[in-house]
Amino acid sequence: MQTEPCCNAVDETGDEAQPIRLRGHHFLCLLTYKGLGYTPAFVENMTAIAARINGCAKVILHPGPDDICAALSPADRAACNHDCAKPETAALDEMAEKATVAVLGHGLGEAFVLDAEKVARLRAAFLKGESRAACGICRWRAVCDEIAGNGFAGTLLKGAHAA
Numbered sequence: 001m002q003t004e005p006c007c008n009a010v011d012e013t014g015d016e017a018q019p020i021r022l023r024g025h026h027f028l029c030l031l032t033y034k035g036l037g038y039t040p041a042f043v044e045n046m047t048a049i050a051a052r053i054n055g056c057a058k059v060i061l062h063p064g065p066d067d068i069c070a071a072l073s074p075a076d077r078a079a080c081n082h083d084c085a086k087p088e089t090a091a092l093d094e095m096a097e098k099a100t101v102a103v104l105g106h107g108l109g110e111a112f113v114l115d116a117e118k119v120a121r122l123r124a125a126f127l128k129g130e131s132r133a134a135c136g137i138c139r140w141r142a143v144c145d146e147i148a149g150n151g152f153a154g155t156l157l158k159g160a161h162a163a
C-alpha cells in the first residue's frame with residue numbers, strides 16, 4: 001500500500017479547506033498542460049494549480065467557470081476570444097464530467113487528492129480516446145494530440161506523491 005505523507009498535511013498554501021475547483025474539461029486540459037495558455041496570468045495561475053495538485057491540494061469537480069478560468073479578466077476574455085461561461089463550454093464540461101467520473105469515480109462536489117495513479121488512469125483513457133469527446137473542435141487539439149502522442153513528456157501535472 002502506498003504511504004501518503006504529504007496528503008495528511010495541509011498543502012503548501014495552507015488552504016486545505018478549499019479544494020481547487022476544476023470544471024469537467026479542465027481534468028483533460030491539465031493532463032497535457034506544458035505551460036501554454038491564453039495569457040501570461042492564465043499560464044502563471046494554471047502552473048501554480050498544477051504545482052498545488054502535485055503538492056497534495058485537493059481538487060473538486062466543479063460545474064462552470066473554475067479556479068483556472070479565474071485568471072482570465074473580462075478584458076483578457078475579449079482579447080483572446082474565449083468566454084468561460086459560454087453554454088457550449090458547459091456542454092463540453094458535461095461530457096468531460098461523465099468521462100472523469102467514469103475513470104475516477106468521484107462525482108461533482110466531492111473533494112479528493114488527484115494522485116499520480118489517478119493521473120495515470122486519466123492519461124490512459126485520454127490516449128485511448130475514451131475521455132476526449134469534450135475536446136471536439138478545441139483550438140488546442142493538435143497541440144494536445146502531439147503532447148499525448150509523445151507520452152505526455154514535459155507536462156507539469158504529475159499528481160500527488162510524484163511531484
Ligand code: SF4
Binds near residue numbers: 028029134140144
Ligand atoms: S484539446 Fe482542448 S479541451 Fe482537449 S485537453 Fe486539449 S486544451 Fe483541453
